[in-house]
Structures are given as structure tokens and as C-alpha cells.
Amino acid sequence: MFEKIKCFILDMDGTIYLGNELFPFTKDFLKKVEETGREYYFFTNNSSKSQQAYIEKLDKLGIPIQKEQMMISSHVIIKYLKDHYDGKSIYVVGTPSLIQEFQYFDMNLVEEDPDIVVLGFDTTLTYEKLEKACHYIRNGCVYFGINPDWNCPMEGGKFIPDCGSMAKLIEASTGKFPDFFGKPSKYTLNYIIQETGYQPEEIAIVGDRLYTDIAVADQSDVTSILVLSGESTRKDVEASDVKPDVILEDLSEITKML
Structure with a gap:
């Protein structure tokens, strides 16, 4: 086989x-x-953490790898945006690690009047971020989601809301649900x-x-x-x-x- x-x-x-x-x-x-x-x-x-964070976690577990061996969902959408929306302004709803990942690839990140809204698994989500994202999406911004997972598993059999669940919240407000990339x-x-x-x-x-x-x-x-x-x-x-x-x-x- x-x-x-x-x-x-x-x-x-x-x-x-x-x-x-x-x-x-x-x-x-x-x-x-x-x-x-x-x-x-x-x-x-998991789009809440950077590629480097996972490389370091694996290294601590005794699994040293090359950078290219660690693939993350945020890199899939970054590549797509570079290929199809190069130079367009982007508002990212995400953790500081996700923001840094976009900055590393020189993406055009903005806080106001973006061309595109990208929703990640944001464990630092605030009402202000939601309000801005919904406003931009409602007014015609291109809207993408990174990973469609409803929940993220935690130790002890627990779960926390993931990117897919956050997208459902935004859908309830705007009527829009994103195309996902993970x-x-x-x-x-x-x-x-x-x-x-x-x-x-x-x-x-x-x-x-x-x-x-x-x-x-x-x-x-x-x-x-x-x-x-x-x-x-x-x-x-x-x-x-x-x-x-x-x-x-x-x-x-x-x-x-x-």
C-alpha cells in the first residue's frame, strides 16, 4: 500500500x-x-500561532526540522493573496503572531478602509476588531477566512471556539461567510x-x-x-x-x- x-x-x-x-x-x-x-x-x-512557534515546539519535543517542513494554514492564504491580490490593503483579525506572519511576507496591512478582510483564529479577539471587520465586510470588502475549524482542542478534553465559529458570528451580523484556505x-x-x-x-x-x-x-x-x-x-x-x-x-x- x-x-x-x-x-x-x-x-x-x-x-x-x-x-x-x-x-x-x-x-x-x-x-x-x-x-x-x-x-x-x-x-x-491553527492560524493563531506562527511557523516559528511550531518549529520551536517540535524542537522541544525532540523533533528538529527544517523551516520548509512546517506548513501552516496562514501561509496558504498569504501565497494566494500575493498571487491574486498583490499590493491590496488587508485588515487582519488575528493574534499578534498571525499579524507578524503577514508582516514577514510584506503584506500591506491596514487598520482603516481595507480592500480585503482576513479572519484568523484570534485568541485575542475584541469587540472593536469584530465591529471593524463587520463594518468593512458589510460595505463590500473582499472577505476570506484562514481555517474553518469550529473548535480548537485543548488539554483535558476541553475545546475553545476556533476560526469557523468566529466566522459564524460575523455571518450573523453581515450575512457573509468567507471562503476558507486551510x-x-x-x-x-x-x-x-x-x-x-x-x-x-x-x-x-x-x-x-x-x-x-x-x-x-x-x-x-x-x-x-x-x-x-x-x-x-x-x-x-x-x-x-x-x-x-x-x-x-x-x-x-x-x-x-x-
């Missing part, structure tokens, strides 16, 4: 770790990927294919969420692998229209097959 796979795109929380605890099988899997001449990348939908959008799939340089049939996306990790590969030649070490269960698969190509307990089962 894995003979044709040359590249693994790995979700993070629920796939390689849970909270701040690395799964005991993760390092063995990554080592086996390298030993068999394959590559691995990480991709997170998993499971085709923007993300195209970004992964372009950035890795592999053909779709050579890529496997591994994750624990059906509606993001698995759905991003739906109706493509990319192999989708659902691991049951995080959010989704076999019952969820039965009830879902999105079906993974493969269901495994965790990464250790892939290690045995490589």
Missing part, C-alpha cells in the same frame, strides 16, 4: 502528540520514514503539492480529523490516512460522507508497514 508513497503530510495534535505530550511511537515513525528514503512535513490549521480547502491541497514537488499519488496525508485532514484529500489521488489517536472514531467514519482511504490506530501501524 505504501510503496508509491514518497511524502507524508502529518497533522500535529492528535496525530504526533496530544497537547504537549509526544506520542511514544512518533519518533520511531519519523525515523522509519527517513530510513526508507521518504520525506515528511507537518501541516497545522484544510480541507483545495487551496491547501494545491499548496502542498506545489511546495513538496511530489505528484498527488506520491503523497499521503495523515490526521485524526475527518472534516479537515481527511476531507482535504477527498476526490484526489492523494492517499488519506485516518489515525484514531485523536478526535475521530470508527463510528464517526460510518456517519460521515468523507471516507479515508485507510484507517489505522496510530502512526505505529504505518511504521510496521514501511
